[in-house]
Structures are given as structure tokens and as C-alpha cells.
Amino acid sequence: MSKINELFGQDLKVVNVGLRSFKESLEKEGGRAVQVEWTPPIGVDASSRVVIGANAARIEKANEKAVGRILAGKPFLTGLESAIDVIPGMKKELILHAGPPVAWDRMCGPMRGAVMGALMYEGLAKSPKEAEALAASGDIEYSPCHEHAAVGPMAGVVSASMPVFIVDNEEHGNRAYCTLNEGLGKVLRYGAYGPDVLERLRWLERSMYPTLKAAVKKLGKIDLKNIIAQALHMGDEVHNRNRAATSLFYRALAPAIVRTCADSQTAAAVLDFIQGNDHFFLNLSMPACKAVLDAARGVEGSSVAVVMARNGTDFGVQLAGTGGEWFTGPALVPDALFFPGYTKEDANPDIGDSAITETGGLGGFAIAASPAIVQFVGGSASDAVGYTLQMYGITAAENNIYRIPYLDFRGTPTGIDAVKVVETGILPFIDTGVAHKKAGVGQVGAGVLNAPAEPFRKAYEGLAKRLKSKKSAKRGKK
């Protein structure tokens, strides 16, 4: 019996792609139908489409492998060190920054400010003027954090003397690094470089760093995955809201600080600093995701994203299956709720490595766990659920540990599949802070945005090119 004859014997159940009225007529006559929310796919060149289509099975298998590594990741905070002592390739005249590569002349305001601040902090320049001249001189090297196993929020600037958290992925044996969160107000990550900013950085280096280092040493290691999983149940998505995770971290750390810090004044100052800064944990959720995602690199043929990062000028994507290649497009300005006195005019395009959380199945992808955030940016709780549900359409897996209570503890959508992004036209959803476009003004709002299409289009085509050349290389050998 043909499939057509089988159909005649079944209840007709229809997937309706297009005119909604067709679904309504069907239902009026007692039929069952589901309406597809359809958006045109992202335009990619036809030959890439053919290559990707022909390799579908292979890509799927590679993605399974990549996502398997991501889900198995076990990120622990194991210590703190100076950047220069641990970050691969770190040196005095090197400045790491957020997002894909960008030269000084294309850097946005906040990133320039942060670079200048870092140069003064390192003692390489004495005044902002000197710092600016040095930054532009060509004597300073710039490189993305992501190319040094590191991540940084907003400008993401890391220089040699800065203390960094060390996160070990015990499953895979790799590490990730991130600076300490400086708190709110005028801070380097938003491009501020005044004396008070530098003073705070020095305090972090002199007081905070040794105190935390001793406490972590005492504890041995802190299980970040565990804290994140719990925080999701407490209303965080660990990108834009880290209040619960910071509290949990504080709870784990405080006794050790009290026990290891000789000077009670310093201990109190450090604990006060953490408890006064709801975003303290962001600088741990980010390297936790980074450590886990880096493990998926090098799975040939995989279309799963291991990086989404922005430098305030460009938005960059890297895939598990395309080596170290960056696929970039212009960064967009978030659709934000602005703090009083600021408007979209003031906003810098999207900036920071913090989209690593979305790449790892958290942040905007887990926003259904964090309705408070959506309210913060002017949406409703049901919007939050909608955003997360949509992301299942472009991910390769559901998380085994990170779960969302409201969705019956369904795992968060994890492992962004660039092929699915292109085919469905659904773009990754990011919720984020918004920086003022002028250096040093600070945060002007918080908002949500979809990743731009261009980097994903390029990533799709890049993967196709790689698959094609691999194939012809093989044929060549024969």
C-alpha cells in the first residue's frame, strides 16, 4: 500500500505554513492543524545551501559530538592569578578586548576608554592624552579575549597585571579566564578611565585578589555549574541578572574569607564589595560557559556556535567546525529600556563577550527562568517564556543540568546551530546591558536584541566552503 493510501486511512493532521485562514477552515470542519510562525530564511548563496544539504547527516553527527562535549563540561573555579602569569600569550604590551578582532581606529568609544584606562593602570602611560597616543601608536598589540581562552564583559579589556579568575573544565582539561567584576558606576568595562576607576582596579589587585585567592585555595574549588543550575531556579539567567548566583557564591565563599584573611578590615571590605554588586557572578558565569564551549572546538563539520561576541563595532561568531575563523557583521543597538535621561541616541552598539552565556544555553536563552529581567526591559513574563521557547528552534540540544522551573524543568535550549538559524530565520536572543557610546559614561540601560543575521549567514557559508574543500582535498589524495 502506498503512503498516499495510508494517508486516506489516517486522521488528517496538518502543518499549516502560510495563510492562517486555511487553518481556521480546517478546524471549523473538525480537522487538526498547527500554525507555523514562519519567517523568510536568511539568504545564503545557493551553492552553500546545496553543500550543507548534502552534508546534513554528517553535520548532525558532528553537532551531536560538539553538543555532547558542551553538556558534559564541568567548570570549577580553582584559583586566581595575574593575567600575565596564566593567560596564554599574555604580555605587557598586549591588550585583550571583547568580541572579534578590532583595530584601534575602528574601536568604539567605551572600548577606547577602557584601553586607555588599562594603559594607565599598567603604568605605560601617565595621562589620558599619553594613553591615547600610545594606544594609536602601533606599539600596543590588540587581540580578542576569545583567542586567549578568556572572556570579558562589555569592553572586556584585560591587561597584564590584572588578576583573573581561573576556571577549569575538569571534564575536558581546558581552562578559561576572566577578570574580576568592578561593580557599578564609573568602571573600566564601560570605558571610564578616571583616577577613581584606576584606584578601584588597584584595590581589586591589592586587596580583593589576594583575599579571594586565599579563600578559593582554602576551598579547593567551587562548582560553578551547580551554582548556575540553582540560580536558574531562583530567578537568574546569569547574564543580565546574577543576583541569586552572586548570593550563592557569597555563601560559599564568605566563611573561607573570614578564615583565611588575616585582616578583618580587608575581609569586611571584600565581602561588602561582593554583596553590594549583584553582577559579581557574571565574571564567573562567563568563563564557566567559555570553558565548556571551548571544549567543543575542532569538531569538524559541526555548525554549533562556540562563540558569539561583540566588540561594540562588530558582532562575531565562531563555530565548532570552522576552527578559529571569525564570522562578523555590524553589531546592532539593543532595543532597551533606558535609564532616565538617556535615549537610544546615547546607546553604543552591542558590546561584550557576555553573549557567551547565550552561546552556552543561558542568558537570553534561559530568560523564561528570569521573568524579572523581561519586566526590567519592558516585556511580560509570557514574553520571557516565548523567547526561550523560540530558541529551541535553533539549538542542537536541551541542557541536562540547567533547567527552567516554569517549563516543567525542561532543559535550556543549548548549542546554537548556525544551520538552523539560517534555515528558520530565527536569530539568537540576547539580553544585555547597554553602554553609553561615549567612553566612561557607563551603563545607560538594559535591553534585549536578536543577534544580527550577517555573521550567521557568513558562518553557514564558511562551513559550506570548508566542507567542500575537505571533500575535494580527499578526492585529490585518491
Place this chain on the structure above:
Amino acid sequence: MTAALPAADAAGVRLLWMGDRVPRGEFPAHSRFDRAWNFLDGERLISVVTEDIGAGALSLVVSGLEGIEAEALIVDGGFARLGNLRLDLAAAPKYRSDIRGLTVRPGWTRRVEVFERCLRRKAAAKSLVVLFDKRRLADFRLGFERAFADRALQGAEAIASGNTGAGAGMLRGLGFGLTPSGDDFLAGLIFGLHLAAKATARDLGRPIADVHRAARGRSVFSNTFLELAREGLFFARLRRAAAVLLGGREDDVARAVDGLLSVGASSGADLAAGLLFSIRNGETL
């Protein structure tokens, strides 16, 4: 009859404010939006709105209406009937919409300046705030939008040069929204005249009547709104802004503007632009 119905509270529905001009009668349901439900009896419009919209002379502010269905709103003595729910009108706080009770304090001019600055800074693109900030013309990109902006500028110029009736006629019904931008602007203009009259102790009854006459059209929404403006009956957000402008602190102006701007898509901005326009041009009107 009405008293026998289940009280609304029992269904999780709460009447939070009762407008001071809500008339009695039977009002068939007319249209329903996310945050507002309109009931229309020939010419009279009553709106049942959520807390986000806030109180008004002809509104009932009710929470918890999701899922409640009704074909009509019946208002009699102490009760209103919405579907099969009974709303206890007598027990609800009564919203006072006129501005007679507001205090006038020195600093009016300065507060108006802050008001203008906030407006220019924060108002939605494609709103009539463009009248005060020509750089905003760049927001009007499409042919239709440009034609809209041109026409609005002409109308405003006519009003500013003393041709109140002609200018209002050009702005009437113009532009975007259920109550088109122009109507919001003209209502704002009238509200602004009431404000200016109070702040500067002048009688602006004649220009109020002129603008109102020229502005009336055939949309019941716009007409109801314009009528409220004519009578000087302010809705809550607008009344808050009025209170701040007349006698509040300069620091509070920004928040009052935020409140106004969150009305509709550009309605609040258009209204605020009208308000400012009549305060600025009060002399010639």
C-alpha cells in the same frame, strides 16, 4: 436586579478608580484592546481600562479583566454591570479630573523649559515633537511620513500665526493612530490652554472653543477626547504632569514627561507637543 449578580471581587476583578464623569446608561461593547475596553452608546463612550492606562473622567479602572467577556456595560446608581459581574461603584475611589484644585507656584517658565527639554530628548520618533526639534524631520523617511510632517508643520505655523481655526483644521485627523496624531495634538493644545490660563490667570475660553470647533471630526474616540479637553477634564497621567508644571519641583518634570510619553505609541508625545505648543504660543491664540 444588578445587586443579585456575583460581586466582581469574587471573580478576582477589582474596580480601582471610577471617573467623575461616568454617565449612567447601557453601553454596548464597541472595541476591545489589550489594555482598554470601550463601550459606546451612540455618542457617549466609556472605557474600562487597566491600571497601566490609569484613571480618566470617563473611565473605570479595573484589574483582572483577562478572560472576562461582556456584551455591554450597564451603569446605574451605585453599581455597574459588566457581563455577569457587579462592580460596586459607590465603594470605588472617585477620580477627580479637573485641575481647579491644583496649586500654582512660581517657576512655571523654568519648569516648562525642562518639560520641553525632556520632550525633545525622549519623545518617540515620528511624533509631533518634531515641531520643536526640526532635526527630528530625519525620522520621517517614507513619502507618506514626509507628507505628514510637512502638513503638520504648516498647520502648526498657521496656528502660531493666529489662524487658529484654519491651522486646527489642517491638523484635525492627521497622521497615525486610532486617535490620529493631529487629534492628540489638538487635544493637547486645548489642555495646554487650560493650563496656561491657570498658570497666568488669563481667560482663554475663546481659543479653547475655536480649536475645539475646528478639531471635531467623525471619530467618536477623537471627539470624546476633544470634548474632555474642552471641559478641562484631565486623565491621570496628564493631570500629574499638569500638577508638576503648575506647582511641582523641577526634578519631577522628567518623570511626569515619562508618564505622558508612555501613553499609546506616539499619542502621549503628540499630546505633550500640543500642550507645549499652546503654552509657547498662548499669546497669539
Place this chain on the structure above:
Amino acid sequence: MTVTGRVKKGEYFDSVSLMVVGKKVTALDGVVDAAVVMGTRENRAILKASGLMLSEFGGADDTDLLIAVKAGSPRRAAAVLREIDALLDELKKKPAAAGKEVRPRGLNAALDVLPDANLALISVAGRYAGEEARKALEAGLHVMLFSDNVPLETEIELKRSAAKRGLLVMGPDCGTAIINGLPLAFANAVERGDIGVIGASGTGTQEVTCVISNSGAGVSQVIGTGGRDVKTAVGGIMFLSALKALAEDDATQVILLVSKPPDKAVLARIGREVRRITKPVVAVFLGADPKELARLGIPAEANLEDAALRAVAVSKAGAAGVKAPEKREGQEKAMVQAAKRRKGGRFLRGLFSGGTFCAQAQVVLAGKLAPLYSNAPAGKTRRLADPLKSRAHTVVDMGADEFTAGRPHPMIDYTLRNRRILEEAKDSRTAAILLDVVLGYGSNPDPAADLAPVIRKAAASVAVVCSVTGTDRDPQGRAGVIRALRAAGAIVLPTNAAACRVAGAIVGRTGSRRKTAA
């Protein structure tokens, strides 16, 4: 550059919604200019100033919503207009929806919601439709492609791939189908029964299913193939697959084939398949050479009505070869006698919303009225130089591209045809106007209200003959529509073929004495 638009009366949307729609629209691909505004005098003035004014906005009121779109191509403009409708519909639904409906994005997500789905109904723009259909086939779904403008190569590729998997691809440009009793796209609410229909022409298929249902029989399955399936390039892949499937289907006792003439090679293949099948088959290939059909052993009728009635007779009697009843001819004669005649009126003007009906009119009127002109000529009919201007006897397919560009289909939107009806009625040479009305899902929801006033005006000077394709279970209700059209002065017939015969006879009587010149 095309400007198109519409007026929405009595529908209200709050300002935020209108702004959201406005913003989305201007962001759509290919939109040059657009406005979604209330129909105040001032807004109409600026619509005019910005080149977005349309004649239908003339009578708009302050409370009407006007939608105008300027886009690079008519098709794009029409698509944008549809998109706006969908957006507004969405907004309308919102307040009532307490429990939100799950709206999966993408086909695969839809399969999570409805895992045992077995058919994808696709009506997105043609250039995307092929890709969606391919995904559906890969997921093991049968496909109905309502979309038109799907490239021929894509159609061939899809159908070959479907045939390999044993799946059905109905369309592209497939307007109607009824699977397991459920209407897909433009279909009528017809009775179930044992007649299986395969249609390569949409309105033709609707007509035969309605005749079947109204005659007390019913359909088992109605499978559309799209018009190109029976062309040599596609090779009748789906027509033949459907034929095989119905031959094996126990619920199907009679098979009825509906199409414009298939290409020769395809016709031969159909003939071979028909000869193999043991079930009775009836075909109507409008305009095909009867001798050729006989040679191939395909039992055929010349028009849709006769074919449907023959299928009904076979279904009821279990025997072939029943002629249409005598009663019908008597009634038609009486109608012709009673018809109003216009002094000097000599010509027939047929204005059809269904393309198949325009084709059938030419078949029925061939040899009776000459010269016959059409914008979609077949057989001996001559091509109309200007589709907007009738000459002599004329039949017009109002669903042809030149009329539908940037507008809804004439089965939905009667505006253009109504205007044309009045023009033809004014022409002193017109003797009769011939119309079709198609009911069912997807068609104009209230045809009587739109058409009756126009018929009343036209019928004051000429005979107006109209067929109604539909059933009483259709959302519009056939009986009510017929009553309303008759009350307006139309001569209403149950089928297009009958309407063609009656209209032809009326014109034949009035104009037969003089040889007509174009």
C-alpha cells in the same frame, strides 16, 4: 511600482498596535512607502500628496482604517497587504487569548507540537515555498502547495522526490483539495461518498465536487495536482500517482478526472493507466479532442456538469452511461423565454472569477456565438487585444495576472468585476452578462451583499445570468446566495455549463437574425 491597499471598516485597533503594524510594514522587504492610518479627510489628503491615494479610499470615513502600500512589484505589494492583514488579525485575537496558542517557528518545531502530522499545507511566497515543501517531504509529510510562482524546476524536483518516497505533492498553484473529508485551501463543504476526484484545475474541481454533493452523492478524496502537472515537463507525475492511489482506495468506487487538456504524452500515459484500472473512470478535459480521448479509451464528457452528473449516476446506479435528465433542458428553455431582452443588444459578455469557467464557456459556446473573444483564448476563440475592453462576444478570465496583480483574487474581492459588470451593462450592444459565483472556504464571505446591488443595476437593462458553485453547508450558504441574486434580478443556474447554455441561447435569440461583425 505599484500602489495597492484596502479599507477596513468597523474594525478598531489601538494606537500602539497600529504603530507596531506600521513599523513592521515599513521594515518589510520591497516596501517603498506605506501607511496604516485612519481614513480622515486630512490623512486622505496626505495619502494623495505622497502618491498613495487609491480610488477606494474616496468614500472612507474617520473611523475606517486605510492601508496603503507602495512596492516594487504588484505581487510584492499584494504579499505585503496579506502580511498586514495577518498582523492585524493577530492583534485582534490577542485580548481574547488567555491561554496562548503555541506558535512553533519552523516546520520542525511544528512537528514537536503535532508529531503525527501527515500533511503540510504551504502558502508562503513562491520563492520560499519550494524549500518548505522539501523540508516537509524530508519529514515524511504529504504536501499541498497552494503557493504559485514556484519555479518549474522546483516543481519537478519536488514531485520526483515525492514519488520516490510514495508521497503526494499537490500543486504548486493548487487551489483546492479535500482529504479525508477535510477542506484544504479553497474548498467547499461537500458530502462524503465514493467518488474520487483528481483535478488539475481548481475551480473546475470545486464545480464538480459541488455538483456531486448537490446531486446527493459524495466524494471520497479530492486531490489537486496544479495545472502544470499535466504538462510534458512534469509528465503528470502526481496525476498518475493519484490515479493509482484512488484505484487502490476501497472507499472510491468512481474516479473523476478534471483538467484543461493535458499535453499529448501525458494524456497517453493517463490513457494507459485508465485502461488498466477496473473501476469506472469519467474525465472532463475541457476543450480536448473527443476523438483523441475515445481513441485512448478515456470515457469523457465535454463539460464539468455532465462529467459530474455522469459520475453521480455511476456512483448511484453502479452503471455507466446515464444521460443528463430531460427536465433540465425544459427548465432552461423556460428561462431563456422569460429573459429580458434589450433592443439592439447582440453580444454576450462573460466575466469569470474562475479560470476554468472561462475555458468551459468557450467550449460550450463554440460554434454557437461567433466571433468569440477572450483574454485567455482556447480553441477557435480569438485573443482580446485589450483585456479591459470587450469586443463582440467576449469571455474574460478576471483571475488572469493582468487583473490580479496587486489585488486579492476575484473570488474574494469583487471590486474590479463589479465595475466591469456596470461598464458592460452600459454598453448598448450588450445583450447578456454571464457571471460565476464561487462559494466555499477562502472565497468572498458575503458574495450576495457585494454582488446583488450591482446585478440589480445591470439587470435593469440586460439579462444577467449567473452560476453559483457551492453547497448549503458552505459558510456562505448556497440557497441564501441564490435567493439574493434572483431577488436582484439575475437568472441563476446551478452550474457554469448550464449558465453558459442559457446565456448563449438568450443572446442567440436576440441577435441571431443579424450576422454580427466585430
